[in-house]
Amino acid sequence: MQAVVLAAGEGTRMRPLTAQTPKPMLQVADRPLVAHTADTAVEAGADELIFVVGYEADDVRSYFGDTYRGVPVRFAVQEEQQGTADAVEAAREYLDGPFAVLNGDNLYDEASVAALFDAAPAIAAYSVEDPRNYGVLSTDGETVTGIVEKPDDPPTDLANAGAYVFPAEARDWLDVPLSERGEREITDVLARVVDEHSVTAVEVDRWLDVGRPWELLAANEWKLADMDRRIDGDVRGDADLRGTVVVEEDAVVEPGVTIEGPALVQSGAHVGPNAYVRGATLVGEDCHVGHGVEVKNTVLYAGSNVPHVSYVGDSVLGTDVNFGAGTQVANLRHDGEPVRMTVKGERVSTGRRKFGVVAGDGVKTAINTSLNAGVVLDTGATTTPGESVTRDR
Template sequence: MQAVILAAGEGTRMRPLTETVPKPMLPVADRPLCAHTADAAVAAGASELVFVVGYEADAVREHFGDAYRGVPVTYAVQSEQLGTAHAVGAATDHLDGDFAVLNGDDIYDEAAIEALFEATPAVGAYTVDDPRPYGVFSLDGDRIVDVTEKPDDPPSNRVNVGAYGFPAEATDWFDDVEMSERGEYEITDVVERLLAERDVRAVPVERWLGVGRPWELLAANEWKLDGLDRRVDGDVRGDAELRGPVVVEEGATIEPGVTIEGPALVRSGAEIGPNAYVRGATLVGEGCKVGHGVEVKNSVLMAGAAVPHVSYVGDSLLGPDVNLGAGTQVANLRHDDGNVKQTVKGERVSTGRRKYGVVAGPGAKTGINTSLAPGVVLSAGATTAPGESVTRDR
C-alpha cells in the first residue's frame, strides 16, 4: 500500500521559522517533522512513499532521496497550495491500488497508522475534550456515518486528524472536487463521497499532534525527546555530568563543568560549555554553541544557533544561525501566571502554555544584556540594541 505524505505547504503560521525551511522539514528530535510521519508509514508496511512537495521542495528531496529506510520514494509537485484534495490530486498519477494519505506536519502514534493500513477504507479518529474546532465524526459503532466541520453541537468527541486510508477507485474522485468557499479543494469532500459509497471505519489514534504553530513544534520535540535512550558517542570532557536520557552524537563536544539533565539531544558538531546547564526536553542542533554560564531549558536550538555567554533561554525556539549576545535573558513566565500569547499572522493567540519564551527567526541577533519578554517573536535577521528590553515583536 502506498502512502501519500503532504509536505508542500509554506507554513505561514510557523513564521519566521519557515522563512528558509518548509514546515515539514523543521527539526523534531533527530529528524525532520515529516520524517516521523514517514517512519510511521514505513513501520505500517508502506510499499512506497509519495511526497507531495511545493514550497522549498528541494529540502524534502535532498533529505529523503530515492529511498527511505529501504522504501522507494517518489515526488509529486503541487505548484499552488490550493487545499488538501488539490495536493493529493497532484499525486494520483503515481498511485496504483489502495493508498493512505497522511499530513506531513502531523505526528501520529505508529500503531494507529498500522491499523489504518489494515482497515482501509478508514480514517484516523482522535478523542478530544472539545471537538468544536475540528471535523467531528458521527459514528455507528466504529463505522463513520458523517463528518461535520466545526459544529456548535458536536455529535461525538472523535475528530478527524488527517490520516486516511482510501480504496484504489478514489484516485479518480479528486478531480471532481469543487472549490470551497474559502478558495480550496477540500479532502473532506472526497471523504464524504467515500462514506456514501463504502463502509468506512474510524481507526482510534491514541496519540496525535498537529504541528502548525511554533509552540506546537516545541510540544512535538517534548514528545519525541521523551522517548530517548541514553547514548554517548561524542566527546564528554572532565567533570561534565549527564543525567538521565541524554544523547550526545558523534562529533559533539561537552566541556568540563557542564550539567545536562535529560531528555536532551546534542547533535553532531554542537559544543556545550564549559560550565553550562541544559535541562528539560531540549534539542541542541548541529553546529550549535552553548557557552560558559548559559542555561538552556526545554528549548529547540536549530542548526548553527549560538548562545555563547552567560544567558538564559527557556521554553524557546531559536532558528538557524541565531546569535544571542552575552547576558541575553529570555523571560518565559507572565507575572499574572496566565498563558503566554503570541502573534500569529497578525492575530494575538494564546499558546495554552504557562511557560513559553521566544521565537527567533533565522539569523536573528541580540545585543549584549538584551531582555526578551514572553511570547516575543524576532523576525529573520532581526537585531536588538545592547541593554534593550524587548516587549513587542521585532
C-alpha cells in the same frame, strides 16, 4: 500500500522559522518533522512513499532521495496551494490501488497508523475534550457516517486526525469543487467514500498537529522523550549527564556542565564549560552553549549560539542565531495566564503557562538584551545593548 505524504505547504503560521525552510522539514529531535511521518508510514507497511511537494521542494527531495529505509520514493508537485484534495490529486498519476494519505506536519503513534492501514478504508480519529475547533466524525459504532467542520454541537468527541486510507476508486474522486474557504478539501472526497463504502474510524492513541511554534516545542518534547540514552561524543571532566541524553559523535561537553534529559546534543555542538541544559532540549549541529548559560526546554537549530551568561527557556531559535552576552528570555507571565503570541497578525494563546521567544534565522541580540515572553524576532532581526524587547520585531 502506497502512502501519500503531504509536504507542499509553506507553513505561514510557523513564520519566521519557515522563511527559508518548509514546515515539514523543520527538525524535530534528530530528523525533520516529515521524516517522522514517513517513518510511521513505513513501520505501518507502506511499500511506496509519494511526497507531494511545493514550497522549497528541493529540501524534501534532497533529504529523501529515490528510496527511504528501503522503500521507493516518488515526488509529485502541487503547483498552487489549493487544499488537501488538490495536493493528493497532484499524486494521482502514481496511484494504483488503495492508498493512504498522511499530513507531513502531523505526528502519530506507530501502532495506531498500523491499525489504520489494516482497517482500510479508514480514517484516524482522536478523542478531544472540546471538538468544536476540529472536523468532527459522526459514527455508528466504529463506522463513520459523516464529518462536520467545527460544529457548535459536535455529534461525538472524535476529531479528524488527518490520516486516511482510501479505496482505489477514490483516485477518480479527487477533483472536488472549492469549499467556502476557497480550498479543495480532502474531507469532500471522504464524504463520497463514506457514501459508497464502510469506513472505519480508527482511534489513535496519540496525535499532534504541528502548525505553530509552540506545537514544535511539543513535538520535540514527544520525540526527545522517545530516544534511548547514547554517548558517542567527547564528555569531559566532571560533566554530569542525567537521564535520557544523547551526545552525538563530534559533539563536546565540557567540565562543569549538567544536562538533564531528555536532551540531544548533535554533531559539532559544543556545550560549556559550566552550562546547564535541562528539559526537552535540542542543541543542533554546530551550536554553542557557553559558560554560565542555562537552556531549558528549548530548540536550538543548527549553527546557533548562546555563548555567555544567558537564560533561554521554552523557546525556538532558528539557524545561525546569536544571543549576545547576558541575553535573558522571559517565559512566564506574572498573572499566571498562558503566554500569548501573534500568529498571522492575530494575537492568540499558546495554551502554555511557560513560553519564551521565537527567533528566526540569523537573529542577533546585543549584550544584556531582555526578551519578553511571546516575542517573535523576524529573520535577521537585531537588538541594541541593554534593550528590553516587549513587542515583535
